[in-house]
Amino acid sequence: MTTLAERSDVERPGRSRRPGRSRSDRTAIYLLLLPSLLPILLLSVFPLVRGIYLGFTDARAGRNVGVNFTGLENYRQLLGDELFWNSFKIGLLWAFGVTALQFVLALGLALLLNQQLRFRAVARVLAVVPWAMPPVVVGILWKLVYHPDAGLLNEFLYRIGADGLRANWLGDFSTALPAVIIVGVWAGMPQTTVVLLAGLQGVARELHEAAAVDGASPWHRFRHVTLPALAPVIVAITSLDFIWNFNSFGLVYVLTAGGPGGKTMLPMLFAYEEAFRYGNYGYAAALGNAMVVIIVALLAIYLRRRMREAN
Amino acid sequence: MFGKPSRTGRTLQYVALAGYLIFLGFPLIWLLSTAFKPPRELVRLHPTLIPTNPTLQNFVQAFTEQELGRAALNSLQVSLASAVLTVLVAMPASYALARFRSKLGTVALGWVLLSQLFPFVLLIIPIFLVLRQVGLANTHAGLVLIYVVWALPFALWMLQGFVRNIPRELEEAASVDGATRAQVLRRVVFPLLAPGLVATALFSFISAWNEFFFALVLIKTPELATLPVALARFVGIEGTARLGPLAAGSLLATLPSLIFFAFMQRRLSSGSLAGAVKG
Numbered sequence: 001m002t003t004l005a006e007r008s009d010v011e012r013p014g015r016s017r018r019p020g021r022s023r024s025d026r027t028a029i030y031l032l033l034l035p036s037l038l039p040i041l042l043l044s045v046f047p048l049v050r051g052i053y054l055g056f057t058d059a060r061a062g063r064n065v066g067v068n069f070t071g072l073e074n075y076r077q078l079l080g081d082e083l084f085w086n087s088f089k090i091g092l093l094w095a096f097g098v099t100a101l102q103f104v105l106a107l108g109l110a111l112l113l114n115q116q117l118r119f120r121a122v123a124r125v126l127a128v129v130p131w132a133m134p135p136v137v138v139g140i141l142w143k144l145v146y147h148p149d150a151g152l153l154n155e156f157l158y159r160i161g162a163d164g165l166r167a168n169w170l171g172d173f174s175t176a177l178p179a180v181i182i183v184g185v186w187a188g189m190p191q192t193t194v195v196l197l198a199g200l201q202g203v204a205r206e207l208h209e210a211a212a213v214d215g216a217s218p219w220h221r222f223r224h225v226t227l228p229a230l231a232p233v234i235v236a237i238t239s240l241d242f243i244w245n246f247n248s249f250g251l252v253y254v255l256t257a258g259g260p261g262g263k264t265m266l267p268m269l270f271a272y273e274e275a276f277r278y279g280n281y282g283y284a285a286a287l288g289n290a291m292v293v294i295i296v297a298l299l300a301i302y303l304r305r306r307m308r309e310a311n
Numbered sequence: 312m313f314g315k316p317s318r319t320g321r322t323l324q325y326v327a328l329a330g331y332l333i334f335l336g337f338p339l340i341w342l343l344s345t346a347f348k349p350p351r352e353l354v355r356l357h358p359t360l361i362p363t364n365p366t367l368q369n370f371v372q373a374f375t376e377q378e379l380g381r382a383a384l385n386s387l388q389v390s391l392a393s394a395v396l397t398v399l400v401a402m403p404a405s406y407a408l409a410r411f412r413s414k415l416g417t418v419a420l421g422w423v424l425l426s427q428l429f430p431f432v433l434l435i436i437p438i439f440l441v442l443r444q445v446g447l448a449n450t451h452a453g454l455v456l457i458y459v460v461w462a463l464p465f466a467l468w469m470l471q472g473f474v475r476n477i478p479r480e481l482e483e484a485a486s487v488d489g490a491t492r493a494q495v496l497r498r499v500v501f502p503l504l505a506p507g508l509v510a511t512a513l514f515s516f517i518s519a520w521n522e523f524f525f526a527l528v529l530i531k532t533p534e535l536a537t538l539p540v541a542l543a544r545f546v547g548i549e550g551t552a553r554l555g556p557l558a559a560g561s562l563l564a565t566l567p568s569l570i571f572f573a574f575m576q577r578r579l580s581s582g583s584l585a586g587a588v589k590g
Contacts, residue, residue, distance in 0.1 A: 029407045033415065036404035036463055043438060043460040044426065051433035059436075105331075112328050123328060126335040132572040134521035136539040137561040140546060141342045150358050150554060152341040158357065186338065218320075240427070247430045250523040254543050271432040276528060281436045288433035295428060 054285035061279025074286035084287065086262060087270040091291075093177065094266055095246040098184035102245075103238050105185060106192035111222075113193070114200045131190035139254025142183045146170050170256050176263045180255055187251060188244065192237055199233035200226070235306045239299055246295055267291055345558035346370070353555050369555035370563070379560040381534065382541030389451050389537055390519040390567075393458040397466050397515035398508050400459065405470035406500070410479075423464040431524050439528060449531045457525050462515040469514065473507025474500070517568045538564050 055074060059067045078084050109127060113120055130138060145152045146169040154166045169179040203226055211221045227234075249268040252258070258265035258273070267287065275284035340360065345353070347365040352358065374380035408415060438457060439448060447453030477500060485495045523539040530536055536544070542564060545557050 025411065029411050032403040032407035035400045036467060037415075039400070039456070039460045040422070040463055043441070043457060044422075044434070044464075047434045047437035047441065048426075048429060050437040051429075054436060055433075108327065109331050112324060112331070115324060117324060117328060119328060119332065123332055123335075126332060126339075128572060129339060129569070130335070132568040133565050134523070134539050134568065136521075136523050136543050137565050140542060140557060140561045141338050143546065144345050144554060144558060145338050145341055147554070150345075150353055152337065152360075155358055186334070189335075243427055247427075249431065250539070250543075253523075253527075254546055268430055268432060271430065272528075275432060275436055284432055285436055288430045291430050292428060292433070 051285050052289055054282055055289040056286070057282045059281040059285070061281060067282075070282070074283055075290065077283070078286060078290060083262070083265075084270065087265045087267050088294075090177065090263070090265055091246060091267040094181060094184065094252075094264075095242055097181045098188065098245045099238055099241045101181070101185045102188050102192050102241055103234070106189050106196055107234075109189070109193050110196035110200055113197055127193050128190050130187050133187075135187065135248075135250035136254050138183065138187045139251050142186070143170070143255060146179055171260055173260055173263055176256055176260055180252055180264050183251060183255060184245060184248070188241060192241060195233060195237045196230070199230045203229040231306070231310065235303065239302065242299070242302075243295060246291065342558050342562060345554055346562045348555055350552040350555060353552050369559035373556035373560040373563075376556070378533075379538065379541055379545070379556075379563075382536050382538045383563065385451065385535060386520055386538040386564075389454055389458070390516045392451070392455045393462065393519040394512040394516040396455065396459045397462045398512045401463060401466040401470050401511060402504075402508065405467050406474050406496075408467060409471040409474035419464050419467050423468060426461075426464065435525065435528050438525075442529065448529055449535065451535060454526060454529055454537070455519075457529070458515070458519040458522065462518050466511045466515060470504075470507050470511050473504055473510075477503045513571050513574070517571050520564075520567050 054067075056069060056071060057067050058070045058073070059065075109123070113124060113127070133141070144150075148154060148166075148168040148171065151169075153169065157163065157165045167175055169175050207225050207229070208221055211225050216224070247268060248266070249272065252264055252266050253269060253272075256264045258269045271284045271287045271291075274280045274287065344360060344362055346369055347367070348358075348362040349364055349366045349368060352362055352364065374383070408419070442448040442453045442456075447456065481499050481503075482495050485499050486492070490498065521539065522537075523543065526537045526540045527543070530540065533544075538560075542557070542560055545553075545560065
């Protein structure tokens with residue numbers, strides 16, 4: 001592999017040792033790359049830049065409506081928009097709740113899967129299945145579980161004699177958000193578990209053995225050997241999970257569509273409604289911009305703290 | 312990992328594992344069970360976990376009455392087109408990225424990561440406006456275009472890894488033997504790249520098959536709806552007896568990605584593809 005790497009270094013454009021080939025090569029490269037780059041530029045980079053720009057305009061639905069640059073007007077409006085603040089709070093509760101629970105449960109499962117236990121193979125397969133399901137199907141699946149009349153959860157509560165606990169889980173103001181968070185955890189656990197398990201398998205066995213010889217208890221070994229070795233993986237996967245959760249849409253759209261009474265109105269659902277129900281393109285884009293800024297800020301704080309701890 | 316745990320430790324571990332199995336498994340069993348229950352059992356006051364008189368009626372009903380059949384065909388069409396186009400477009404570019412090192416590879420990967428950060432709502436409005444301008448809003452072609460573009464950065468990154476694994480010496484040996492560049496590509500590179508092409512096509516197929524948000528916004532005609540959108544509409548229809556066909560349709564919608572994951576299971580659980588397939 002090293003020889004290959006060195007060789008391709010030699011042929012790096014502009015530094016080529018065979019300048020005679022370089023120009024025609026470069027044309028060839030661009031011809032090969034063009035069919036990929038052009039669509040990405042047109043339908044991914046351009047829309048993104050334009051979307052960011054729209055957040056500073058009063059763009060609205062309708063064919064012949066002019067678009068005016070309004071600067072920070074949208075953001076001033078956002079600050080005073082109670083519905084936005086409400087949705088934003090729910091979004092944070094959702095994203096933090098799901099990410100934290102996902103992490104704790106996935107770490108537990110990964111630790112178990114890393115042991116020589118029976119039924120490990122079953123658990124491994126089950127742990128990956130939610131990953132293979134389209135988000136819409138995960139939503140439907142859990143709608144069936146939470147169904148007030150024909151649902152698994154209420155029936156289970158009835159069978160164990162806890163009939164008083166039966167509820168309309170997704171329709172009740174107090175239970176809707178927790179119920180939806182559980183679904184988020186269930187749907188996102190596979191990725192987190194697989195990544196953490198891979199990380200665990202990379203922790204050097206010798207360190208554990210040395211610690212065990214020194215008389216460290218299992219908890220001490222976990223705390224002082226496993227966790228530090230796993231730290232970079234943990235930081236990476238929790239950051240990604242947080243981004244994914246904050247931006248998630250399909251799951252909750254199917255489960256509750258933001259209801260009841262806006263109790264599960266995640267920011268993405270709120271923005272979707274603004275854009276495609278009310279046609280407020282500019283305002284919805286501004287919301288999107290605000291979300292990016294918030295995510296980046298939160299991630300920056302998180303990553304800085306981790307870095308400081310690591311040093 | 313923790314050496315030999317005590318007997319109570321072991322017991323606790325099994326209790327925890329059982330908890331996980333219940334949490335992960337029971338919702339799945341419930342979906343299966345609902346899909347095979349006749350209407351009479353669905354509306355029963357206290358439903359059972361295992362259907363007493365299992366039936367395939369729900370599957371038939373889902374695909375005839377609820378027009379999930381047409382939606383499945385739409386999804387199949389869109390996903391196949393996306394898979395083929397993604398591979399065709401990504402193949403030359405990934406070869407260039409792998410063989411002629413340039414900063415573009417890093418840029419492509421950077422774009423994969425960066426694009427995760429931006430909520431889709433920022434992209435969807437301009438994309439919607441652009442597609443409408445060229446008359447592709449509310450068409451499958453427009454949807455395919457979006458799916459290809461969104462699968463591309465990751466497909467490029469994945470495929471160029473496969474190209475890199477093909478020893479350059481093989482190509483050089485072939486050209487020493489007098490093969491032209493085109494012949495080298497066709498006879499040497501292409502056959503060796505086949506597994507990579509299949510993996511890329513599968514990845515693109517599954518992302519398109521599962522995608523919901525773009526399809527929801529871009530497709531307005533009910534006859535053109537893809538499976539996830541049709542299923543989501545179906546959810547709105549009230550009535551407990553309707554749950555059977557809904558569960559049956561959901562089950563069938565999961566099949567393609569389930570097959571894909573079974574195919575990739577080895578690599579997924581070994582972690583080498585851990586970051587590969589996003590949620």
